[in-house]
Amino acid sequence: MASICRVLPVFLVVLAALATTSNSHGDGKLTLRCHPDQAATLLQLKKSFSFLRYPNPLESWQDGTDCCLWEGVGCSNSFGHVTALELSGCGFYSQGLDPAIFKLTSLQLLDLSMNSFGPYSLPASGFERLPLLTHLNLSNSGFQGQIPAGIGRLANLVSLDLSSHFGIDDYDTGIGDSTNSLWLQDPNFQILVANLSNLRELYLDGLDMFGIKGWCHVLAKSLPDLSVLSLSYCQLVSPICPSLSTLHSLTMVNLQDNFYMPDAPFPEFFMDFLNLSVLQLARTNLQGWFPRRTFQSKTLRVLDLSRNLDLSGHVLSLSNTSSLETMKLDGTRFSFGKPGSFTNFKSLQILSLDVNVSSVDTVEPQSSLGIHRSLQHLGLTQMDSKSDLGLILSWLGNLQNLRSLELSDWHFSLTYFSSVAKLKSLRRLSITGCTFTRSALSTFSNLVGLRSLEVSDCDFNGPIPSAIGNLTNLKSLNINRCNFLGPIPSSIGKLMNLRNLEVFGVYNNIGTFSCPFVPIPSSVGPMPFAVGNLSNLESLQINDFEFSGPIPYAVGLLKKLTSLRIRNSGLSGNIPNSISNLTRLIELDLSFNDLNGELPASVFTIPTLQRLDIRSSKISGSILDINVTSSHLVSVDLGRNNLMGNVPGSFFQLTSLSYLDIGWNNLTGAVDLSSFWRFRNLNHLDLSNNNLSVREMDGEGNTNSPSTYIPRVTSLGLASCNLTEFPVSLAHLNQVFYLDLSCNRISGEIPKWIWTTWNSSLTYLNLSHNMLNIMQLTSYVLPFNQLETLDLSSNELQGQIPMPSPPAVVLDYSNNSFSAVLPNFTLYLGDEFKISKNKISGHIPNSVSDSSISVLDLSFNNFTGWIPPCLIEDGYMRVLILRKNQFEGVLPNNIKDQCMLQTLDLNDNKIEGQLPMTLTKCLQLELLDVGNNDMVDTFPSWLGVLPELHVLVLRSNRFYGSMGGDLHSVDKYGEYFASLQIIDLASNYFSGSLSPKLFDRLTSMMAELNTTGEIVRARNGTDYQDTVAITYKSIYRSFVKILTTLTVIDLSNNSFEGNIPESLGRLVSLLALNMSGNAFTGDIPRELGRMSQLEALDLS
Structure with missing residues (x-):
């Protein structure tokens, strides 16, 4: 506002x-x-x-x-x-x-x-x-x-x-x-x-304005005659200070939605401003009691204190402010329980309140709210499910001049909603976070005067009622995240006045490097052809549905359309040529669908088109070379498709481009990087992961020469582009935020300008998988102010590891020849630190406990000493990989209840003692590998309660005893190793017979429960992949990406005896079974013949 x-x-x-x-x-x-x-x-x-x-x-x-x-x-x-x-x-x-x-x-x-x-x-x-x-x-x-x-x-x-x-x-x-x-x-x-x-x-x-302190002191000193101050949504972090009280001329103050402000009482000095007409302090973390005094201004028209959850008060304290036209108190602890609380507000037009038991116990609707014929906008949030809806809504039908109604967190029946249906003057209706029956929803059709209808975040398991077609005066319709089932009704085509149509399904964010949405599970049928009747439509947005079928040809009839976005909605088939008829289209977004066929060349000729986004939609074929001289395209994203052929020459005529992403396709041929520098407004370019050979030529055909003009590129992706050296022009870019040169063939030294030119802007730098061996550094502390990710892995770098200050979130130096870290390197640790496969020795200092590290990979180095207990006990570590070092001692046993461990890999060290039973507190644990150590313990059957455990490796220790000793507890646990897909107990001292119960509960290795072949991904939001080394087909090998279909049992080289359990035959998805080097007797069970997926069997 x-x-x-x-x-x-x-x-x-x-x-x-x-x-x-x-x-x-x-x-x-x-x-x-x-x-x-x-x-x-x-x-x-x-x-x-x-x-x-x-x-x-x-x-x-x-x-x-x-x-x-x-x-x-x-x-x-x-x-x-x-x-x-x-x-x-x-x-x-x-x-x-x-x-x-x-x-x-x-x-x-x-x-x-x-x-x-x-x-x-x-x-x-x-x-x-x-x-x-x-x-x-x-x-x-x-x-x-x-x-x-x-x-x-x-x-x-x-x-x-x-x-x-x-x-x-x-x-x-x-x-x-x-x-x-x-x-x-x-x-x-x-x-x-x-x-x-x-x-x-x-x-x-x-x-x-995040981080700016003393902003109100600056205003009071520099702008003494200020009358209007509007700083909403500015991310202010310091409070409203008394120095603003000197600005006596203020008539309007808008500081709303600065939710980083510290908790503070209401600034009482605002009540002394004689000319104040607008005061908006919503969501500024005000707390305590609102002052029991009167505003001095006789012209205060707008008061918005909403969404200050800890601000208390009473409407009666504002009763002398009769000039108010807008009063918003929703999301506060204001009460209005006595009759006549609102009778003084004769000019009130906009009112937003929370309605709960404490505020309506003694309310008399006719004497308080219902009498205000001036009220035009009303917002009500029900904070207490015990509230009497009949009492609260009974006066709604009397507000005949009401034009806008917002209802949040209500639970409607048809009877209650009939009060809303009487509001014939209503032009805007917004319902958020509510539940209601289909019959209640159908009463919308009585509100024939509606211009705007929004229904969002509501619980409604059924189709969108066809009666919605009766709202023929609608200009804007938004139906978002409401669990609607079934098709979009064809009656929607009757809404001939509609200008904005937005329908969002349910989605779940799963990351940024793959499709960021999970479609809703059931199809809603085809996209209705009747949408072509909406001749006045200017914006059409449908996201996160699961349509069956193609984009209807009738979409091309929407001649006034300026924005068309149908994302992550399961659309198939070709993109219809009729889209080229949309001659006013500014934005076309068909990303994250299942389209096929080629991209119509006519899309590039839409005269007004600025933004084109068809990434991750499975389009194929070549990009046709067409005349685009009249194009106004500013942004083109065709990444992550199946496009092939050369980059067309017409692309280099799109001189208005500021954003171009054609990465992750199958494009081929040689590309001159300097050709893209013709785009004088270019700020994002991604050519990564194609089959392109990128070079930089000058006007005379010389390679790697700087062009005469360098654009304002801030984001550049050139991964897997067959580069052999750093493009010279990069040194002339003033402000780069993102640079990816990974997976090329760049050798030699990392130039000095990489570290110095962009130290105030760079957030992502990836030089991994090259042949770099020297760094031009003036200091091993890199002065990057904004860096979040630094990836130098898989090169030939030597010496001491450089680290950015302040700490980056992700640091990866794996697969190099580094021999040392900074003496105080824990001061520079962020969230992830990976230095596996280097030549680093020494101890992990206890100061690591002072860092915020959650992913630590020190594997394949020469570290010695004890593992600092904090790494396992404190509960904040998610991934700890210490494989192939010289760590010794015993594991700590005081793991906290909030344990977040998902991966614990201590393979090939000198760890002694027992597994700590407090590991059962790590309910997110997915991989536990303590193989090749000196541990002495019995089989940890108590680990069976961990619901997410996929991999358990105990091989080559001194574990002993029977695996069935504690199996009486299997029935008590219910589920027992329910997610386990790899269990490696080889080369220990286990003995005794194998109980059938052990295999009866391994449901992840049974039929139809493990057939997707997906990579087992951590649920921690990172792209980290677990690694496990096992014997597979008689070869001890590592699996970097663990598929859900990789199911292995290795019990070899122990002292098991007796019969092989028939229950093994139930594990029909098992790929490898090794029980060799034991003392089993009897017949091989016929049930093993049911294991149709088995690729390796060793019973020798």
Whole structure:
């Protein structure tokens, strides 16, 4: 709601600025022509715009006409200089802001809001050339990056708006705006506002101000006459301080949704501001009791204290604030239990409350809420399931002027919902987190005046009612995550006025490097052909469904469509050519589907298309070489498909591209990297994991020579591109966030500029799987400020391991020849640290307990000494791999209840003693490998209670005794080793007979329970893969990726005796069984013949 009070002041300024033009031409007698250079500048600016609206809103901008008469242009009376440029909401997009605008040095008002300049940054210089500017509005224009220093030099600014608005202000449509992604680093906040002492209105909503301290002190010192302060969604981390109390002119304060603020009481000084009209402090962690005093302002219209969960108060304490038009108290502990609590609020139009037992025990609906004919928007959240719905909703039918209703966390029956169905004036209905019957849902059809309907996160097991087709006035329909079953009804085609249709199914995020969604399990049938009837539709978004069948051809009939997104929805078949008829389409997203066939060439010729995303959708064939000179594509993502052939030459004509991803396909041929540098706005390029040979050529055909122009690339993926050296042009990139050069053939040294050029920006660096052997370093402490992942694994690097400071999240130095770590290396540990297969010796210092490490792999080195108990006992470690070292001693036995261990691999050390029984607290444990040690213990049958244990390796120790000694407890446990797929007990001292019960419970090795062939993945959000070494087909070998189909039992070289249990025959998915080197007698059971998947059997 950041824009609630700013429209009128800015509009009046625009009107005054443009009045000079209308006065000059209104009588038809005075002729005023603007300067030719001003007209030329405006025409140059117009060339940088591409328009989505018809007709073109700047049609009047014609060469040879008076630019002072042009739409949105205001001029001075005396000289004809352009003083105002008001292009808000013209519906154009542009590849950044053309610097030509800075030639209009007489500008006093500049408003480019509600257009699309993204995803580009503002020009670093130029604003300082507009010294007369008093009003600057660049809100919701898609700009990203650093705010330029020149804005802070505009000393005459009265109003500055760089905001992004995340709320929905239009109750009729429910359609929000585009957003900026701006931040402050250099200049910082203090420098930005230091010279803006004339500023009256400041809107920075959505600006990233995380980490900025003392922001309110800066405002109080630099902007003494501020009247409007709007800093919502700014990630502020310091509290609202009393220094703001000096800003007596404040009329509007919006600090909502700064949820990183510390807990603090309500800032009581706001109640002393005489002119305050808007106070929005939602979700700012206010706590305690709201003051029992009166606001001094007689004009307070908006009070929003919602979503401050620990803020208590009573509505009666606000009863003297009769001027209120908006009051939001939902998500607080405010109560309104006495009759007449709301009778003083005669002007109230918008009201949001929590409804629970404590607040409605004595409510009298007719005397409190029902009498307010002025109420237009009502939001009610039920916080207590014991509330009397009949009592609470009985007054709803009397609110005949209500236009917007939001209901959260309710449980409806048809009787209760009938009260809602009486609201004939209702235009917007939002229901979130509710449960209701199908008959209750069908009553929506009575609300024929609805313009916007949103039903989200509700529990509804049934189809979408066909009666929804009766809501023929709907402009926006959102049905999200409601567990609807069955097809989307064809009656949806009756909603001829619909402009926005959004239907989301249920999904589960599983990561970023594969399809990020798990489809809902049942099909909802084909996508309805009737959707083609929605002739006014502008946005169609359907995500996370499981359609059966193709994209209907009728989609091509939606001529007004600007956004088409059907993601992760099981669509099959070809992409219909009819999509090329969508001549207003800006965004096409068909990613994560099961499409097949080729990508239609006509998609690239849609004149307005900016963003194309068809990644991970199984499209195949070649990318056709077509004429794309009229294309306005800004973003193309075709990654993770089955495309083949060469990269077409037409791709290099898409000079507007800022994002191109064609990685993970089967593309072939040679590619000149410098050809992509023609894209002057390119910031993301990914060619990884094809069969391409990437080289960098200059204009004369010389390899690896820097091109004359280097783009603003910030993300570059060149993995598996057959590179033999670092591209020279990379050294000239100013700000890189992501760089992947892994799996190439780059040899020699890592250049110095890798470590120094991007130390303030780089977050991901992957140089793994090359032939690098030297690092040009000035220090082994790498000064990366933002680094999250550093991967130097699988090279030939030597010497001491360099480590970034501050610590990165993931560090991987595996498979090199490093011989030492920093003496205090634990100071630089992040979440993951992997140095396996190097030549490092020494002890693990106890200071490792001070780190936040959760994945530690030191395998195949020469570490010695005891394992620090904290690594196992503290419970925070998820993956601990110490295989093939010289560790000794016993394992700690005081494992905490919150144990998060998933992998514990101590194979091939000198560990002694017993397995700690407190391992049973590690309920997420998937792999336990203590093979090849000196442990002395009995069979740990108590491990059978671990529900996720896939791999158990005890081989080559001194385990002894019978495996059946504790099997009386199997019945007590219920499930026993239920997930186990690999058990290796070879070369121990086990004896006695094998109980049939042992194999009766190994359900993961039985039929139809283990046939998917998937990789066993840790559920910890990392891409780490477990490794196990076992004897398979008489060969001792390692498996780096453990498939669910890899099922092995190895009991060889023990002293087992007696008969081989017949129950072994139930393990029909077993691949390898080795019982050799024992003393079994009797016949080989016939039941073993049922083991149809068996590839290796050794009973010798």
